[in-house]
Amino acid sequence: MTRKRILLAKMGLDCHDTGIITVAAMLRDAGHEVIYIGLHNSAEQVIKVVVEEGVDAVGISFLSGQHMTQVRRLLERMRAEHVAVPVFCGGVIPSDDAAALQALGVADVFTPGTLTGEVIERVDRAMAGARA
Amino acid sequence: MNAPVDRNAPRDHEEQIFETGAGIPIEEVYGPEAIEAFEAERDLGDPGEYPFTRGPYAGMYRSRIWTRRFQVGFGSPEETNERIKYLAANGANGFVITIDLPTSYGFDSDDPLADGEVGVTGVAISTLEDMEALYAGFSPAQLSYALSIRPPVSSVTLAMLACVARRQGVDFKDVIGTQQNDPFYQMSGGPLQTITQFFPLEGTLRLCVDNIQYISNNLPRLNWMVTNGYNLRETGVNAIQDGAFTLGHAFDIFRLARQRGLDINVFPRRASFFLSASIDFFEEIAKFRAMRRLYARTMREEFSASNPECWRLRFSVQSAGNTLTTQQPRVNMVRAGVEAMAAVFGGAQSIHLCSYDEGHGLPTEESSRMALRTQQVIAYESGITKTVDPLAGSYYVESLTNRMEQEIGKKLADIGQRGGMVACIRDGWLEAEINTARIKNQHDIDSGRRVLVGVNRFQVSPEEDPPIHIHKIRADEWGERRTAMLRRYRAERDQARWAEAMSRIDAGWRNGDNMVPVLMDALENKVTMGEAHEAMRKAQQWSFR
Numbered sequence: 001m002t003r004k005r006i007l008l009a010k011m012g013l014d015c016h017d018t019g020i021i022t023v024a025a026m027l028r029d030a031g032h033e034v035i036y037i038g039l040h041n042s043a044e045q046v047i048k049v050v051v052e053e054g055v056d057a058v059g060i061s062f063l064s065g066q067h068m069t070q071v072r073r074l075l076e077r078m079r080a081e082h083v084a085v086p087v088f089c090g091g092v093i094p095s096d097d098a099a100a101l102q103a104l105g106v107a108d109v110f111t112p113g114t115l116t117g118e119v120i121e122r123v124d125r126a127m128a129g130a131r132a
Numbered sequence: 133m134n135a136p137v138d139r140n141a142p143r144d145h146e147e148q149i150f151e152t153g154a155g156i157p158i159e160e161v162y163g164p165e166a167i168e169a170f171e172a173e174r175d176l177g178d179p180g181e182y183p184f185t186r187g188p189y190a191g192m193y194r195s196r197i198w199t200r201r202f203q204v205g206f207g208s209p210e211e212t213n214e215r216i217k218y219l220a221a222n223g224a225n226g227f228v229i230t231i232d233l234p235t236s237y238g239f240d241s242d243d244p245l246a247d248g249e250v251g252v253t254g255v256a257i258s259t260l261e262d263m264e265a266l267y268a269g270f271s272p273a274q275l276s277y278a279l280s281i282r283p284p285v286s287s288v289t290l291a292m293l294a295c296v297a298r299r300q301g302v303d304f305k306d307v308i309g310t311q312q313n314d315p316f317y318q319m320s321g322g323p324l325q326t327i328t329q330f331f332p333l334e335g336t337l338r339l340c341v342d343n344i345q346y347i348s349n350n351l352p353r354l355n356w357m358v359t360n361g362y363n364l365r366e367t368g369v370n371a372i373q374d375g376a377f378t379l380g381h382a383f384d385i386f387r388l389a390r391q392r393g394l395d396i397n398v399f400p401r402r403a404s405f406f407l408s409a410s411i412d413f414f415e416e417i418a419k420f421r422a423m424r425r426l427y428a429r430t431m432r433e434e435f436s437a438s439n440p441e442c443w444r445l446r447f448s449v450q451s452a453g454n455t456l457t458t459q460q461p462r463v464n465m466v467r468a469g470v471e472a473m474a475a476v477f478g479g480a481q482s483i484h485l486c487s488y489d490e491g492h493g494l495p496t497e498e499s500s501r502m503a504l505r506t507q508q509v510i511a512y513e514s515g516i517t518k519t520v521d522p523l524a525g526s527y528y529v530e531s532l533t534n535r536m537e538q539e540i541g542k543k544l545a546d547i548g549q550r551g552g553m554v555a556c557i558r559d560g561w562l563e564a565e566i567n568t569a570r571i572k573n574q575h576d577i578d579s580g581r582r583v584l585v586g587v588n589r590f591q592v593s594p595e596e597d598p599p600i601h602i603h604k605i606r607a608d609e610w611g612e613r614r615t616a617m618l619r620r621y622r623a624e625r626d627q628a629r630w631a632e633a634m635s636r637i638d639a640g641w642r643n644g645d646n647m648v649p650v651l652m653d654a655l656e657n658k659v660t661m662g663e664a665h666e667a668m669r670k671a672q673q674w675s676f677r
Contacts, residue, residue, distance in 0.1 A: 013233035013249050015319045015326040018367055018454070018570050025571045039325050064233060065494060065605050069248025092458075094493040094602045112458045112491050113587040116578045 004032050004056040004127055009046050010039045011070040016063035019091055019112070023059065023119065030120045043074040047083055055085060057107075057127050062091040067101065075105050086126050149581060153412040154370035156535055162527035170530050175425070179520045183428040185421050185533065186521035187479040188444045193517035198475075199276065199482035200507045201448065202500065205230035205254035207610045209265035212255040217269060224504060226276040228450075228484055229266070230254030231285075236319065237330050238285045240662030241614030251610035253494070254280065258618060258662065260655040263292035264299065273302045278310035278357070278448070278482075282318030283339040284331050286311055288664050290343055291651035294351070298652075304350050310404060310448070311347060314360040315340045316381060316557055323563055331665065332674045333558075337388060339647060344389050346648035348399040355404040355446075358382045365408035366454050368570040371419045375536065376543030377562065378405060379426060380553035386435065387552070397439040400431065405447040409475040409483075411455045411467055414532055417523060420447070420478030422536035426544075448482035449475040458491030460586035461600055469506050476510060477523055483507055494603040618660065625658035633657035634667050641671035 008024050010017060017039065024034045035053055037045070050058055060071065067089060075087065086107035093101070098109040107126040110119060150158045159166070177183055180190035189195065202224035205212050216227055231254040234246035240258040241250045250256050257263060266277075272293060279289050290311050297307050312318065315336045319326035327333060347356045361378030369377065382403070389399055407423075409416050427445035431437045451471035456464045468485040475483050485503035487495035495503075511517060523529040547553055556562045576582035583589050633654040640650035647668070654664055669675060 013237060013245065015323070017323060021567055022570050022574045025567075026574065039323065040329060064249075065252040065607070066233075066248050069607060092491060092493060095599075096602065113584070115588065116574065 005053065006032050006034050006057045006059060006123075007046070007049055007053065007055040008034060008036045008059045008061070009041045009049075011041050011043070011046065011060055011062070011074065012064075012066040013040060014062055014064040014066060015039050016091075017061075019063070020059070020061035023061070023090060023110075026116045026119055027123065029116075030124075043070070043077040046074060047077055047081060050078075050083055050085060051081075057086045057088060057123065059088040059090060059123075062089065062093060067091070067093050068097060071101055071106060072104060086129075088123065088126070152371070152415040152532075153410065154372045154415060154539070156415070156532070156539070162531055164527065166527045166531040167534070170534065172525070175530070175534070176524055182432070182440065182443055183425040184444055185425045186524055188424065188446050188481070190520075192479065192520040193476070193511075194520065197511045197517060198480055199226035199448070200224055200504060200511070201226045201228050201278065201482050201484040202504060203228040203230055203484055203495070204500075205232075205280075206494075207251035207255065207606065208614065209255055209257060209262045210268075211251075213266050213268050216266075216275075220270075220275070222501075222504075223508065226278070226482060228278045228280055230280050232256045235661060236281060236285060238288070238661060238665035239330075240618055240660050241611065242618045243662055247611065248607050249611075250607060250614050252605050252607050256610065256614055257289065257292070258614070258660050259621060259658070260292050260295050261621075263289070264296050267296050267300075271300055271302055272297050272309060273306035274308075276309045278355075279312060280318075281312055282360075283313060283315045283336045283343060284665060284668065285661070286313050287339040287343055287647050288651055288655070288661055290346065291648050291655055293354075294346075294648070295652050295655055305352055307351050308353050310355040310357055311343065312357040312360060312406070313340055313343045314357060314381070314406075315385075316554075317360040317364040319363070324557065324560070327557075330676055331669065332672050335668065335672050335674075337554075340385065341389050341392050341394075342646045342648055344385075344399055345392060345394055345646055347402065348394060352402070355402045357406050357448075358385055358403040360406045362406045362408045362450050365410065365452065367566045368454065368573045369566055370569065371410065371412065371415050372536065372539045372543055373565060373569070374408065375419055375423050375426075375540035376547060377553065378407065379423060379430070379540070380544050380547040380556075382427075383430065383434075384552045384554045390435075396435050396437045397442055400437065400442040401439070403446075404481070405445060407447045407449055407480075408452045409449045409471040409478070409480070410452040411471060413470060413474050414529060415536070416471070416474040417477045418529060418532035418536040419540075420475075420480070421529075421533045422540060423447075424479070425533075426537055426540060446481050448484070449478075449480040450484045451475070451486045453486045453490055456486060456488070456491050457584060457586050460592060460597055461488050461491060463586055464488035464491070465502055465506060468503060469510070472507055472510055473514075473516065476516060477521075479521065489600050489602065492600065492602055494605065496601055496603045498601060621658065621660070629657045630659060633659050634663065637664060637667040638671045641668055 024036045027034050088108050089106050090110035108122050176185045179186040202219050232251050233249045235257050239246050241256045281289050347354050359378045359382045365374040424445045428443040431443045451468045455467050465488045487499035487503050489499045550556050580588050637654050
């Protein structure tokens with residue numbers, strides 16, 4: 001496996017960070033470099049870090065129901081600025097919304113209870129696909 | 133690598149780990165030697181008497197079944213009020229009012245930061261009239277609301293509540309409910325960033341004590357929640373850390389209130405706690421009993437309180453959301469049932485159970501009703517309420533209660549040496565403890581050390597897991613309606629009176645006045661939630677935008 005650089009962020013006002021902190025540790029243990037920029041980020045703030053740090057993927061986590069609004073805006077801004085890296089979402093996301101997020105262009109959606117091995121495998125697969 | 137173990141396969145002798153969730157070893161059997169040091173008179177006392185191990189009140193559930201709280205709050209205050217009317221008619225007798233995230237941070241529904249968040253996690257409250265609408269048809273002397281909020285915002289909601297009581301002609305002495313007032317753990321219990329990003333920490337602590345002072349002097353029946361141990365526990369810390377961080381935080385807040393000159397024999401009377409009941413049944417029961425004893429001893433001995441009402445730890449419980457699974461969600465009803473019984477054996481004053489669908493989204497009406505019905509079965513069918521503290525004297529329960537008291541006490545001493553809980557939060561020590569716990573929990577689930585039915589054992593394929601109904605949010609619609617309402621509100625108010633009230637917030641802050649009456653005046657002059665916060669930030673020469 002090649003070491004990748006992954007940006008993790010929370011967006012909107014949601015402040016539940018247990019999931020994203022745990023995922024950051026999983027990805028680091030798997031050998032990736034993780035940049036976690038904390039809570040309350042806007043799409044513009046996320047994209048700025050994507051560009052400045054040249055990351056290979058972005059993971060955004062939600063627990064409080066704002067995933068559709070925030071992710072739609074993030075993907076629109078990324079397209080407008082020609083920033084193309086895979087975007088992952090994780091958290092409490094209803095299955096209908098998970099499908100809708102993937103239809104918008106999200107690479108994969110992780111819901112609670114996904115074990116570490118599966119998270120790493122799916123993230124690696126999506127990043128490899130993005131390179132091909 | 134070893135071959136993967138089929139964890140679903142039946143086994144003659146299953147590997148088990150004989151320790152509690154917090155790592156306390158569990159013996160095969162407990163006998164009299166396990167409680168040799170135990171003295172019933174000293175360690176148990178009578179229910180309602182020092183050290184309150186057996187419960188804060190003499191008759192406990194024989195006198196009064198715990199409050200079956202129902203969590204409600206979405207969209208506008210009017211919609212939430214309609215829902216409360218329906219639920220009150222169906223047997224809920226207390227409500228946890230959840231607040232949307234913009235309001236939780238003190239932003240109005242039309243703030244750009246509120247985009248996509250209005251009414252989603254709870255009700256939006258931006259004006260005094262919003263709070264009036266929330267109480268429409270109800271008196272704050274009759275119906276108990278626990279507003280899920282924290283300082284600085286809780287100073288504004290407390291002022292709103294007082295204004296609603298005054299407008300309805302209700303004597304302040306009769307107002308009931310709970311004003312949550314935990315400056316630190318409310319926002320998911322997590323990072324310092326939640327506390328410091330939108331309001332200065334010193335200002336938040338000042339308002340926390342303003343609230344205690346105002347409630348203590350004016351609203352003698354209103355509970356104020358000193359520690360939201362629940363949100364803290366939800367981060368993944370264990371029962372010992374839960375007990376110690378919860379009590380350590382409360383004692384620090386009490387010290388702040390005492391520094392303000394408040395009387396230790398008066399202000400803690402209506403202090404209450406909000407705690408988690410997790411899945412490790414006996415450990416949770418022991419935690420509740422041990423916390424009551426530790427609190428009583430600390431309040432009497434360290435704080436030298438002589439009023440027995442100030443020795444008595446009272447708490448509401450929510451079942452642990454972080455024990456719920458997304459997989460096979462209906463199994464969560466069983467988890468909530470186990471946790472509810474732990475709360476009842478532990479002597480809770482009020483219980484709210486998580487809904488089984490919380491791993492998928494916000495609760496639906498149907499899933500909320502199931503959670504209430506679970507409590508009603510325990511309260512009215514099971515019979516476990518019919519004698520007080522039925523587990524007292526059990527070799528295991530008393531031994532575990534003693535052990536929990538010792539372990540929580542040790543951790544509290546450690547926190548004391550680090551300068552107290554507030555210092556531990558400020559310097560990042562608490563966050564480091566939380567993060568270590570989070571990662572350990574994930575390792576334990578990955579390795580199977582901790583069994584999660586449906587996640588790392590006893591799984592079914594997604595096709596076999598029947599779908600459940602999911603709560604739909606209407607954030608865009610709510611945001612638009614609230615924005616239009618606030619535009620009218622700001623246009624139609626008396627601008628001169630509004631401006632004067634805004635300047636009185638500034639002056640009151642700078643004078644060090646208690647801000648609750650100042651905010652009441654502001655709300656009556658149609659200052660909004662967001663504007664009040666902006667005025668208080670300005671008075672501190674502080675800005676985040």
